[in-house]
Amino acid sequence: MARPKNQDERRAHLIQAVIDTTASTGLRSLSLADVARRAGLTRGAVLYYYDDLDALLREAYRAGMERFCDRRDALRDTVTDPARLLGETIRAGLPTGPDDALMRLLYEFDVVAGSSPLHTTLVEAMYERQLATYLAVLERGADSGVFDLSLDTSTAALNLVALEDAYGLHIVAGNGQITVSRAVQAMFGAARAFGAPAV
Known part of the structure; x- marks a missing residue:
């Protein structure tokens, strides 16, 4: 190499x-x-x-934060339509497929969180960023009148993060019944059900 x-x-x-x-x-x-x-x-x-393996792991996790958080947050500067922004945010938050090694690493951190202060801190930081990302998108849609939410924005964002994590885990685990496209459509359906149409 x-x-x-x-x-x-x-x-x-x-x-x-x-x-x-x-x-x-x-x-x-x-x-x-x-x-x-x-x-x-x-x-x-x-x-x-x-300095050590933990330093390497922090940097690897930062790469995950950049891909799944920073890049999604940057969408808000370029995508003005809230329905399209929500759709792009959902798509960008899911693994590309079972061979998505970076997403697999992030899920591995979830598994060991609680047994290591480093892993727990990193997982909590990722969760807060995911939640903040969806919250900002939903608030933009609600404020513009495009979304007519039947849930408060924090609960709606919480639901989207939970779906993203659950579907993403199934995708990287190679569950053939949960494909990326099926997960996207399922999340779109959930968003529509509480008044946030995604395209």
Whole structure:
């Protein structure tokens, strides 16, 4: 495996090694040596860039936050129609399929939350961001009169986060009955049921 020369590239390379290794070994069994092996580096070389495995895991989780939170929040600057914004937010919050290694890593964190302060803190931060994302979209739709919500916005947002997490878990677990398109349509249906049509 080619070794990047640039420090930012090397760090990105290591984060991808964490994601790829976790997809095959699981988070509970992950070791710094596993990551180093996957990256084609020595353990000492990895420690040059990150203090320990927890530091690497924090960075990998940050990559998940960027993809599933930061990018979705940025949609609010470019998508003005609330129904389309809700639809794009739902789509962008689901895994791309069973082989979505980054989403699998995020779910692995959910599994070990409660047994580690680091994992618990990261999972809680992700949940708060998911909730805030949906809350902002629903409030925009309600304020503009496009959504006629039968639930208060916080409860509606809570329901969407719960559906997103549940369907996403089924998708990465390879449950063939829950495809990405079926999950999207199911979430659209739930949103329509409480007055927030998504397209």
